[in-house]
Amino acid sequence: MLNTQTSDGPKTLYDKHIDAHTVCSLDDQGHVLLYVDRQVLNEYTSPQAFSGIRDAERSVWRPNTSLAVVDHVNSTSAERRQVRRGDNGVLQIEYLRKNCEDYGIELFDILDKRQGIEHVVAPEQGFILPGMVVAAGDSHTTTYGALGAFGFGIGTSEIEHLLVTQTLVYKRLKTMRITISGRLPIGVTSKDIIMAVIRKIGASGASGYAVEFAGSLIHDLSVEARMTICNMAVEAGARGAFMAPDEKVFQYLKATPRAPRGLDWERAVTAWRALRSDDQAVFDREVYLDAEDVEPMVSWGTSPDQVAGIDGAVPGLRAGAEGGINHNMERALSYMGLSPGQPLAGVPITHAFIGSCTNARIEDLRDVARVVRGRKVATGVRAIIVPGSTQVREQADAEGLAGIFIDAGFEWRQSGCSMCLAMNDDVLGPGDRCASSTNRNFEGRQGAGARTHLMSPAMVAAAAVKGHIFDVRKLERAD
Incomplete structure (x- = not known):
């Protein structure tokens, strides 16, 4: 017991x-x-x-x-x-x-x-x-x-x-609360928010902690958007991530096949409503972020905290603790084939991949469809969409999203982890550069010598149709 x-x-x-x-x-x-x-x-x-x-x-x-x-x-x-x-x-x-x-x-x-x-x-x-x-x-x-x-x-x-x-x-574990206030700016998604968090606290900033996400932004997000944030919390070293369940969660679960039914459901929801931190609970660390300061994010290096806004550039090399060049950054730039000060917008890609447990749910695919509708994948880019489940694939088919993807020139695939970690036959070659909705940009993650730029599904879609890393907000304004 x-x-x-x-x-x-x-x-x-x-x-x-x-x-x-x-x-x-x-x-x-x-x-x-x-x-x-x-x-x-x-x-x-x-x-x-x-x-x-x-x-x-x-x-x-x-x-x-x-x-x-x-x-x-x-x-x-x-x-x-x-x-x-x-x-x-x-x-x-x-x-x-x-x-x-x-x-x-x-x-x-x-x-x-x-x-x-x-x-x-x-x-x-x-x-x-x-x-x-x-x-x-x-x-x-x-x-x-x-x-x-x-x-x-x-x-x-x-x-x-x-x-x-x-x-x-x-x-x-120790406890950390990350409070995110404000509303999502146009073109910014939950993927951009968690990438901004990881940049703020570092790839090991949450090591040894269980992280609870709170604040007005979290309350406003859909359940699927919240999953993206909790999913990538581990990229900051978190051993676990939390959000207090609310009415959105209850409605999401009520429609699932294995949720409790009838009186069992009513009792369960009553108990679930008590699942929140007490008002006077003390966390070992508090972190704050204003969502309205976040722009669409892109990774430039080989660690999930090596990211910048799309309007930014590859950072310059900095002196290390002993006065020398930061060799981790130098190695990352060498591997990625980028130069200090180089703008992120305009970096050409060879591949675009939308998938993974981070961003392959139906809401992600709807975002992609809004961007690529009536457009074509750029010449020289191989663009792939791998839905997160067979049910997601069927729903995308039913909503007409699959036709939009295919008409735009995307490969519309069956579900699986695929190019997120390149354990099947979806593998990039040396020097290939991929705009990716996945969670990790480590060396060789998508194939030996392959270069990965993490971003939201909408940003991947924008890169696919432009042929290079591109600010999705400019496409949305054009529409």
Whole structure:
């Protein structure tokens, strides 16, 4: 039975989650045995965990608390088909099937109409609910904070332990609140907001923290836009991200297949409304950002904090702590083939990619359609759209978005992680430069020697039709 007793005094939302899920305290250093409500599995990070279970002749304790998806290595070609011998990732996919069958875990396989990227699929199915603690072998499990759940990524050995015991040894984090005020300026999206946050606090600025996002802007955002922010909080080092659930979250969840029904729903919503930080709760760090100061953002380097506004330029090299040139920046500029002081607008691209667990939901695709409607992808640019799930793809088809994409010259693909991390056949070549709606711009992330510029889906769309990095606001004004 879970420990639902909290200590006296005002609590943050994070502390309420951890207190409610602590089985027992393990030491005076903050380590606890934490009960985990749900786990999402994929074909890429789970094989060793299942092999460990088999070798030890153990069993999965609560298989109904896990959901498995195929998303990392599967092909996203326009026509979906079952994997065959010789296909990329076929052994990983087949092993996941066997593990799910042997241990009674539900699987959204390649041809399942519910298949898709795990952090898109789990929320749209109602598998993640407010107040839950969720762990998965993927760092972007922080996405679920947008629903008022606590999600965090874990390693292979932890996946094994979780499957067998439904618990993890866990150390409490410090707390940070990021308050974002104001309204979104024209052409600015939640992707731009979180990129601005990461630039402000740094790629390790939230290391050791659970981050709660608050403020008038968060309140005004849609649930899908909130997911983008929580998803990329990990790029600032956050071990978890939160937003207090509200009526928008409840309405989003009510329409999902696995949400509670009837009296159970009414009781659940009553409990969920209490999931917020107490008024007098004290956070270890407070950060503030005015959304109205943010413009469309573009990454120029090889770390998610190496970004600037579209009206800006590549920064100049700065002296390091010992008076020398900042070698990290120098290396980033060398890898990206950019020069200090070079304007970001106008940098030519060879590829445009719209997809990933960060930005491949239906609202993202609607943004893209508004930009590319009546326009064509520039000559010499390969433009790809990979929806976040099969259901998103079907909805885009039903709304007529797919036709807009195809008419503009985009490849309209099946769902999967695809070029976000280049684990299937969607890989860039050395020197290719990609405008990308993904979450990471590390060296080689989209292919060895490939250069990635992170930006919002609308900004990617603008770059695709212009052939170079371009301010989407100028296209919107033209319309």
